[in-house]
Amino acid sequence: MSGRGDQVGELVDELVQGLLDEQVTPPKTNRGVLGTQPLTVSFGWVQGTTHAAWADVLGLLEPVYGKARPHGDVNRFYGECWVLGPYGVKLSLYPIEYEGADEAAESREGEMLIVIPQAALDAAGFEADAEVTRRLLVMGFRATRVDAYLDDRRPDGVRLEPRQLQAAREAGQCRTRMSSGDFHVSDKEIRVPRADGTVTRLQVHSETFYAGSRQSSALVRVYDKRAESLVNRGEEIGACTRVEIEAHRQKESNLAELLLSTLVGGAPGAELIQVLVGLLDFHDCPPGGQHKERYPRLPWWESLVGAARQVRVEWRRHAPTVESTLRWYHVQVKKSLAFLREAYGRSYPHAGSGGFVRWLEATLNGAERRLRRDPYRLELLERIEPGESDLFPWPRGERRWRPAAVG
8 A cells, every 4th residue: 555555645634734724615626536537436425334443433534534523413313423524524423321331431332323425525535535445444334325426527419318318218228126216307597696796597407317216225316417516506517417326225235335345446437337237227129128138238328338247236135133123123213102102191191101001012912913924033033042131231220130040
């Protein structure tokens, strides 16, 4: 890591001088892109979890993204939140609510959520981001969301257009395993101030092609980046079509891992295109034809992806465990149950706490029929040995139940 490491060090040193100054503003030029015009690649979001030591994570991130300071905006998933520098990098710790929580909190042990948004990635630069990601992976970093994009700035007539993808999909020439999809067309009028104090009105037409959704593990979005920049920021960036890939829910597919591997790989542009054609591919086959892979790619698509080989994206059903179910309960359900208990008490004040418990037991008895139809959880139940288990640590401040001594 000789030459590349020195370059990363220079980028880090240069960035730190500005990041430590709270008045710094995001740079106008995006240093987070790789490649030369007319095709460039970059990353728009890196998010994931690790159980690494707090000091190790801070030692890695602070020199690149800025000093950490407590942040008051604590979300409902994590109890303690810190923000690094001016670009919105966040570290959050999952609250520990069991025996030994005081000692664990003092050393900040437990699961840590790391969020690195696009402004920070752009400011640090592609090489520095790649180096940070490599070291995070060594620390056991598990990606939960990764966004990557490809900008196409080729001339009109050659540049990819969202309507081309939509027409091919409607004609049955799209090879994909992503079931959902949409196509949006928008026309908006914007007001652009001029140097002489006058205002120019512009009609902005935009089209957006979607495959997948944010509720699933993958989303591909192809849109007119110039129109988006004009409407949202009043900024003229020139003709550009952006192809974005968003990976969510790493337990349901390996897409987030694949995108991270392109960030730290030796040829990010080529590897990102291989991931893209693993999600979407367009072939010059008869409308609705079978075995699309046997036909050549459509010319406008081949001009972008060339002869790139598909990287297989694995879609998998997440098999639940007792630990993951408990985690889901603590993060998603516990507060809602407390709210329902309070609401029940106000609705039936004479029933007492026992009334809510009876209602809850009746609800659970009804859900037991659904449990009996879930082979994954039934298999887990068969593996649990009778007796006391550490799967259910007792809440702090309450006496833990112990089985009576035998004999």
